[in-house]
Amino acid sequence: MKKNIFLGTAAFAALCTLAISCVKDPVQAEAALPQGNVVWDLHESFDSVGKLTSKGWVIKNLSEPMGSTGWRQGRYESAQGMQYKFNGPVPYIGFPAFRANTAPTDFISVDVSAVNGTGNLSAWLISPQIPMKNGDTLIFYTRTADDANYPDYTRDRLQVLANFTDGTANVGSSSTSTGSFTTVLADINQNYIENFNGGYPEVWARARIVINNIPNGVTSTGRFAFRYVGNDAGLQGPNFASIIGIDELTYKHKGE
DSSP states (O other): OOOOOOOOOOOEEOSSOEEEEEOSSOOOSOOOOOSSOEEEEEEEOOSOGGGTGGGTOEEEEOOEEEOSOOSEEOOEEEOOSBOTTOSSBOSEEEOOOSSOSSSTTOSEEEEGGGEEEEEEEEEEEEOOOEEEETTOEEEEEEEEOOOTTSSSOOOOOEEEEEEOSSOOOOOOSSTTOOTTOOEEEEEETTTOOOGGGTSSOSSOEEEEEEOOOOGGGEEEEEEEEEEEEETTOSTTSTTOOOEEEEEEEEEEEEOO
């Protein structure tokens, strides 16, 4: 419900270390690298989402009922005319990239249109198969839209999961299944707190996850995945979702 306005801190639940900090403007300083000999890394700026599949990324939408879009090129577009749940015209849908290399849409996003009506969101962005080891570090930037002037506060949620076992992109076949992605690395806004009141960050925020709980400490065929998830999260649902973005992702694999 709207209008008891206060600022809070985002609520996170994670099985590994997750640190997140908000910034209003892009920063020039690079993310701190883990200690040790870095022998492999993955970096993705998401400037061209259409090329992700050729790099080994997998995109799936298991929302029920499935909507018109899933993970897509960053959404930052003019919106002329009346929008659902708004009292008047909204100038823009979305927000610009954390770091725009060629255009303000140089990031990847997913939004409430992934599901229809009052339904359950489950939209997946799955990494390529990569070597993973306990102590590796995953860093990315994420945010949602500023909903301070919305007639209804929104509630967005993002899970980060891992498959340490079979190297596949198997996430099952329903909005509640996770398939081979059985390890939860982080769960951002698990309790569906209103974004404006401390739920999902409304400015670009840096997330840092330290990998652990890999059986035997290492795998040559691991994957991590982002799952945009929400129960009753459609436009007509009580957990009305908005839009989230991810930008400037780096996975650092440590040597011995």
